[in-house]
Amino acid sequence: MSAIENPVVVSAREAAPPRPLWQVIVIRPETMTLVLLILALFGASLLSPYFLDFGYILRSFTLSAEFAMVALVLTMVIIAGEIDLSPAANMALSACLFAFAQQAGIPMPIAIGIGLVAGLVMGAINAIMVIRLQIPSIIVTIGTLTLYRGIAQVIAGDKSIRVPEWFIGVNNVLMAGIPVPVIIFLVMSIVLGLVLGTTIFGRQIYQIGTNEVAARHAGIRSQRIKMGLFLLMGLVSAAAGILTASRLGSVRYDLGLGGELQMVLMAMLGGTYIFGGRGTILGTFLAAWLLVIVSTGMTVANVLPAVQLVVLGVLLVVSIIATNAIYSRTQR
Amino acid sequence: MNLLRNIFLRREAGIAVMIVLFCIAVGAVKPQFLTLDSLRIILLLTPLIMIGAMGQMLVIVARHVDLSIGSMLGFSAMVTGMMFKFYPEIWWPVGFLVSIGIGAALGLLNGVLVTLFRLPAIIVTLGTLNLYRGLTYIVSNAKQIDRQFVPSALKSMSQTSPIFGIPWIIFISFGIGLLTYGFVMHTRVGRQIFALGSNPIAAPLRGIAVNKVTLLVFTISGALSGLAGILYASRWGFVNPSNTGSGFEFQVIAAVVIGGVSINGGVGTVLGTVLGVLLLGCVAAALPLLGIPGTTQSAIYGAVILIALLIDRTVRQQGIASLSRARA
């Protein structure tokens, strides 16, 4: 499923002049995301004065915060040239195992541990299939997406598993006026943004995504790094699943159903290049807020959930086309 | 000679052996599994998957994948169902044209997005999977088309039989299989699909219109999903905006991949795909008999996809190894 590039190789070529600095800074996908975000905020505030209330936006964000956290890690996975479509299913299965364990009388901290370890194991399965066995991640994670959610269905059946009263409602706990899941998202954004932008680990993620063969030749341990990313993906998905359980108060096998679309959408809207090597945490961060405002705006405007689904689908396709267009303009 | 072909033969033989072993194993526990009646049940479980698998096979052979088939099935079934409901005076076989036509249009849109904007099919069809499903809710106003609106002649296609007590719908699905066989083995464009999947860089150098062929495979995949859509209405007698076709893509991809169609493109046979579909049918039919709850189906499909990927990889490596040994 590769892109078919024109294989004309131009060998004898002088150095081309570089692009002006302002272009480098302005013409990039994150700018598009930021402009869209401002437009969306403006439009939404016309629609409903609620949107001028920051607290309202924050509360709305808690509904998507779990997906947004996973989308941050997914951004790194896509930059490294892979993809993971299984995190939403991972969230469901981890949450089911966690809920099942605590219902069986296992103390809460251990139950949470079980959920997180399950997430790690799921990440490891993806990683082994993709990295050790060299099967494309896109098809592997379609398989594991079905498998993980299927196992969740086996465990939970059609029933809801309840969690104890005191555990419910992490999204209503405020710190400095900000809901806890949003704080977690903010902290993750800053940490992962720093990791990707300023550390050698982050640098090597870009290099692997740009040209993995060259990266390996330069001594970069690409397999180890990608393994780490898939494991992180599993761990964060599991944590997101448990947070979702707390928000919803119960766990069903269809927790987070279809979430992979929203996560991929956040990464794509933020300007992550689907073929790897480009993208930023900042972009995904902005895109998450954009998406929340768009979907909350649609809810306020009484748009049917079905229509919202359509809008998300269209947004996904349009954002990839726009990102590709921007990158093909800036790369020669 | 014919080393690679032998491997495929073995591959298909392998699936056939798996089917037989599976049936014997289940039959040993539940003897009623080995009756003609349960054969009928198995066959009745498969026609939609079979039709969808033929389209998906072509898409995967061309090095793409189509995740939106379930939503295309749902949308075309819904529009056709609404036609039956609101224009009952229209002669019911027209529904086939409507359903197939709508599916083809949706598939064409997938193809346009993939070729025109050079986007990976998996992301495009993940988007349209949700897009088409949303459209299904919108056109139907989230309401189901109930039994009384589906023409009884259409429904009876799944019950009445021209011969041997095998319903029409099964003949249709095998007919599609035969047509696909003729298409891929005996038409120029059919071979071009395999050439394209086998070496996409070289394909244009040999005069293969890559974009047109890609559009064609996605359109066929859509059209066959449309056909599966109206047959869904025939088989189950209703069309539901959320259930109809949901999860169809995973069943179909599982069947295709286990049938030996390589995700690396260029490799796949109709026979293998048919056997893959039948194996899935056997599993699905055996579950209730063995008292395994239906909720395990999804997990089993997932496991089947992964196992098939592992087999695919092993077979490919052995194939390459045996060929290079043979060169020396």
Next chain:
Amino acid sequence: MTDTSTSDRPLLAARGISKSFAGVEVLRDVDLDLRRGEIHALLGENGAGKSTFAKIVAGVHRPTRGTLTLNGMPVEVTSPIVAQSLGITLIHQEPISFPDLSVAENLVLGRADGGWLARVPWAEMTRDARRLMDLLGVRIDVTRPMRGLSIADQQMVEIARALASDSRLIIMDEPTAPLTPKEVETLFAIARRLRDEGRTIIFISHRLEEVRALCDRVTIFRDGNKIATEDIGTLTDADIIRLMIGRPLREYMHKQGTTIGDVALEVENLTLPGVFSDISLTVRKGEMVGLGGLVGAGRTDVARAIFGVAPAASGTIKVNGKPVTIASPDAAIALGLAFVPEDRAVAGIFRTLPVEQNITAAVPGKIAPGGFIRGAVEKALASDSVNKLRIRLASLRQPIGELSGGNQQKAILARWLLTDPTVLILDEPTRGIDIGVKAEFYDMIGELAASGRAILLISSELPELLALCDRVLVMSEGRLTANLSRAEATQESIMHAAVPGAASRQGVAA
């Protein structure tokens, strides 16, 4: 035998053919007439323009200026398909094939007969394919898939394709590089027969002896210009070389005097079944050891094995006298090894990333002590390298893909110099770079050896090996066949060892 019925009118006449890539002219005003029934050699160094010219004739590239006349009719060769319908076929060095389709299908694919739904005439197709194979006298089962055919057999399939569409002009782009001598003989016999049938063959090669054995006339290219077209008999080898390079080689390639020290790299009995076996070699500090051989002899595989990209199955490697295990490139780098790979675009550069990131890619510890990248340190290291190696660029933040091939290659070399390697392995380092940059490159490599580094230079260009190296090792079909001192090494002695002997040829996979 020259066909006397050859009319005065040439089969193909090219007038003023020019071609620019991204504003750089790689072919300038080439006029060339090809006669019916001749084998015409195109000679020239890498980048001289001979392949570009051939690709324009075959419709792969469009000329920027100029006209082609076929049989007196002006033609526009807009694509390979058009070329084929005009009776022009290009046979690539690595033949194009569809590995999952059968040989017979590969033969007819692309022939424009009938629409999409036209029937595939399997029986006819197979029969025709068999007939063509018999005609060529090769034994290939036409119903087997292409996957797994040897390069020589794939070339035969391509030639059969040309015959199937009754091509009058067949272009062979360096067809002999991956072939064994016996296969070359078969190819030549077929080429002569095609010529005697009145077809015209363009033969592109680096090997003078082959050109002499096969061709009637020769056209020499240099720096995008056509220099001369002559009957082969009227030119001596020395003439041809002088025309190709424009000046004697040694003028810009000279060996610097170095003192050779202790053994830096020692390899014993390195074996990777089916690829290479029993490779033993040593490289001393300050020594430059050449590794010659034909394409596909396993030279690159040995380098990749030493560097841990694709480790060998057995054998030992010692670095500075200590036995080591190298399972991956990062282990090799830690031991002081460096490897400039052959294919820059695939294994060297990060095309869209800034030059500075490309230069510092192999020294994470230097630019990011403690994990966080120090921008100033990175910039200093990179600009220092740029100055030292005279890399021409507009900005360190420029994507490396915007630089010319030679400057990209310098940046890769800079990457490895930052690791301060004891052993430097260079795989075809001057491939596809301009002649001027080449000279700079030779100087740099020389200086590196002079500074006490051990250098293993893999090259297919004999003059390069002869001029630069203290010793030349030669590989053939996965084995070392010669270890020549500077005095012993000549074009002849290297080629003699490189070309596989009939006795040793059996049982070794390519």
